[in-house]
Amino acid sequence: MGTLKPWARFPLLVAAHLLALGIGAAVLQALEGPPALQLQAKLRAELAAFQAEYGACLPPGALEELLGTALEAQVHGVSSLGNGSEARTWDLPSALLFTASILTTTGYGNMAPLSAGGKAFCVVYATLGLPASLALLAALRCCLLPLLSHPGAWVAIHWQLAPETAALLCAAGLGLLVAGTFVLLPALVLWGLQGECDLLEAIYFCFSSLSTIGLGDLLPGGSRGLHPVLYHLGQLALLGYLLLGLLAMLLTVETFSELPQVRAMVKFFGSSGLLTAEDQGGILGQDELALSTLPPSAAAPEQATTC
Amino acid sequence: MGTLKPWARFPLLVAAHLLALGIGAAVLQALEGPPALQLQAKLRAELAAFQAEYGACLPPGALEELLGTALEAQVHGVSSLGNGSEARTWDLPSALLFTASILTTTGYGNMAPLSAGGKAFCVVYATLGLPASLALLAALRCCLLPLLSHPGAWVAIHWQLAPETAALLCAAGLGLLVAGTFVLLPALVLWGLQGECDLLEAIYFCFSSLSTIGLGDLLPGGSRGLHPVLYHLGQLALLGYLLLGLLAMLLTVETFSELPQVRAMVKFFGSSGLLTAEDQGGILGQDELALSTLPPSAAAPEQATTC
Numbered sequence: 001m002g003t004l005k006p007w008a009r010f011p012l013l014v015a016a017h018l019l020a021l022g023i024g025a026a027v028l029q030a031l032e033g034p035p036a037l038q039l040q041a042k043l044r045a046e047l048a049a050f051q052a053e054y055g056a057c058l059p060p061g062a063l064e065e066l067l068g069t070a071l072e073a074q075v076h077g078v079s080s081l082g083n084g085s086e087a088r089t090w091d092l093p094s095a096l097l098f099t100a101s102i103l104t105t106t107g108y109g110n111m112a113p114l115s116a117g118g119k120a121f122c123v124v125y126a127t128l129g130l131p132a133s134l135a136l137l138a139a140l141r142c143c144l145l146p147l148l149s150h151p152g153a154w155v156a157i158h159w160q161l162a163p164e165t166a167a168l169l170c171a172a173g174l175g176l177l178v179a180g181t182f183v184l185l186p187a188l189v190l191w192g193l194q195g196e197c198d199l200l201e202a203i204y205f206c207f208s209s210l211s212t213i214g215l216g217d218l219l220p221g222g223s224r225g226l227h228p229v230l231y232h233l234g235q236l237a238l239l240g241y242l243l244l245g246l247l248a249m250l251l252t253v254e255t256f257s258e259l260p261q262v263r264a265m266v267k268f269f270g271s272s273g274l275l276t277a278e279d280q281g282g283i284l285g286q287d288e289l290a291l292s293t294l295p296p297s298a299a300a301p302e303q304a305t306t307c
Numbered sequence: 308m309g310t311l312k313p314w315a316r317f318p319l320l321v322a323a324h325l326l327a328l329g330i331g332a333a334v335l336q337a338l339e340g341p342p343a344l345q346l347q348a349k350l351r352a353e354l355a356a357f358q359a360e361y362g363a364c365l366p367p368g369a370l371e372e373l374l375g376t377a378l379e380a381q382v383h384g385v386s387s388l389g390n391g392s393e394a395r396t397w398d399l400p401s402a403l404l405f406t407a408s409i410l411t412t413t414g415y416g417n418m419a420p421l422s423a424g425g426k427a428f429c430v431v432y433a434t435l436g437l438p439a440s441l442a443l444l445a446a447l448r449c450c451l452l453p454l455l456s457h458p459g460a461w462v463a464i465h466w467q468l469a470p471e472t473a474a475l476l477c478a479a480g481l482g483l484l485v486a487g488t489f490v491l492l493p494a495l496v497l498w499g500l501q502g503e504c505d506l507l508e509a510i511y512f513c514f515s516s517l518s519t520i521g522l523g524d525l526l527p528g529g530s531r532g533l534h535p536v537l538y539h540l541g542q543l544a545l546l547g548y549l550l551l552g553l554l555a556m557l558l559t560v561e562t563f564s565e566l567p568q569v570r571a572m573v574k575f576f577g578s579s580g581l582l583t584a585e586d587q588g589g590i591l592g593q594d595e596l597a598l599s600t601l602p603p604s605a606a607a608p609e610q611a612t613t614c
Contacts, residue, residue, distance in 0.1 A: 010450055013443055020439070021410065024432050025402035028420070031428055033397040035421040036385050040396070043380050043387045050373055057364040064388060066357055070374055071381050071388070073350050075524050078343050080350045081371060081378070089347070090340040095332035103328065105519045109416045112524030113335070114342040119511040121338060125331050126518055134560065135573060136324055142577025143317055204426040211433055212412045216523065217382050217419030253441065266442060270449025 009269045077111030093235040100239050103129045104246055106214035140247070141254055148255050164260045171255045178252045182245040183207055209238075210245045313578050320576045384418030400542040407546050410436045411553055413521035447554070448561055455562050471567045478562045485559045489552040490514055516545075517552045 004012065051063065070080040077089050094111060101108050102122060113119045156166035187202035197205070197218065205218045219238075256262055311319070358370065377387040384396050401418060408415050409429060420426045458480075463473035494509035504512070504525065512525045526545075563569055 024406035029402040089343040095336040099331035107520035109523040139576035213414035216416040269446035
């Protein structure tokens with residue numbers, strides 16, 4: 001791997017990713033294709049049986065129209081089933097969860113704006129809010145970075161390990177702690193509270209939320225006829241979980257990205273030789289001649305986000 | 308603002324974010340609450356009218372059961388309407404789009420795994436794939452960072468501006484270019500191609516994809532009876548758009564995060580005074596005494612991801 005030419009490394013990494021994309025797609029197709037086809041066949045058989053049995057009294061297309069309206073409404077989180085006493089779609093806890101899913105880019109999608117004004121507001125809100133969230137995360141990193149390096153130093157001294165090994169151990173420990181506290185534990189709680197989903201589905205939901213993938217196919221408490229107060233408490237709990245859990249994930253990612261091993265790997269693939277050291281030195285030299293007030297940040301492009 | 312005590316800055320930023328979350332929720336509630344209630348009322352009226360007219364020949368609960376099954380299937384992307392010649396749910400282009408939505412954390416959710424194996428595979432795939440994607444992005448940043456600083460230097464020299472002003476101008480220019488090329492242009496294309504969505508909805512979709520929020524409420528080509536080949540081409544186009552567009556977004560975010568103005572703001576809010584300079588110096592001094600082989604990265608915790 002070390003003999004790989006610089007210009008070839010990054011394209012190789014990209015090719016590996018595209019291959020992984022394809023392999024993932026093929027595996028999921030194999031796993032999910034048959035169950036999806038079966039469900040579709042079952043559904044169509046049910047529809048056909050329904051039409052056959054009661055179709056005599058139904059005008060043609062009436063059932064399809066009703067189904068179509070109900071399905072379209074569900075996309076926006078409007079449910080057609082259930083009585084009127086359940087929680088409304090855009091009550092405050094639901095709206096809070098929705099805006100949090102926007103600002104964290106999780107985007108569950110179980111609720112979505114219907115009106116043009118709502119859609120326009122979402123675009124503007126995210127355009128302003130996402131950069132602000134990124135700035136918040138960068139500031140948090142600056143705050144906590146000193147704290148993150150101390151466990152590694154402590155372990156290195158007291159367990160007599162090389163600093164790199166100690167840092168790796170601490171990062172792995174933090175990763176396991178976060179996975180246990182923010183994925184496994186909440187999943188166990190969800191599994192215990194909800195009769196409908198098994199442990200795997202609960203883990204799948206927690207993972208989907210904290211990775212900000214947010215598929216939105218499983219959301220706790222949605223289908224059961226919960227008392228509105230309990231439902232709202234659950235949504236607020238989910239909101240808190242999302243925000244705290246993402247924070248923990250960020251810290252873990254930061255800790256891993258600071259590891260010397262990870263930095264070395266990034267540098268290996270990132271040194272594409274697009275610009276040689278002499279080119280960089282030459283261009284910067286001319287800049288420095290022309291502008292004596294060039295700030296240090298422009299003269300050292302290799303140094304990225306510092307605190 | 309400058310007289311704000313260090314320990315107060317970050318909490319203030321957090322409080323501002325929580326307030327923004329609440330304000331966004333309140334605005335969306337005002338915008339979306341009424342339309343959602345109206346749609347729900349309309350849907351229930353339709354259901355009631357259907358039951359009233361044809362309920363005589365339908366056994367109680369039969370319609371609700373059918374609706375329930377159809378709605379549940381839709382959550383996983385299995386459609387109950389339409390004939391059998393349309394594209395299958397987990398064909399290869401759809402599966403590719405799904406895995407890409409996982410690795411980019413967009414997570415549209417228009418398709419979701421049904422089987423336990425599929426869900427488990429998604430968790431494992433994302434656990435391995437997301438760190439790899441992050442490493443890819445970090446390596447890309449290393450590659451392209453030298454290129455990003457040149458326009459600023461060129462503008463500063465040739466337009467006789469201060470380096471910070473030149474950098475800000477270039478960042479703003481890049482932002483507008485990316486917004487025009489990857490949000491406005493694709494939105495115009497979508498709007499032209501699809502009769503059903505207006506320009507705002509097309510912009511809303513492009514924005515939702517590129518910000519990785521991925522609500523999934525609007526996906527091009529889903530509801531129309533497109534020829535399968537056209538539908539697949541559209542999905543592959545969407546896949547390419549997602550990957551390239553996210554790349555462009557990343558470059559823009561990186562360029563903005565390198566701006567001196569942004570760095571100063573992050574440093575302002577991030578210097579919480581959790582650890583004073585003397586504390587840092589004292590602890591590091593002891594570490595250095597104990598470990599003469601301490602690498603430079605551990606001795607300079609303020610410097611984050613470098614290339």
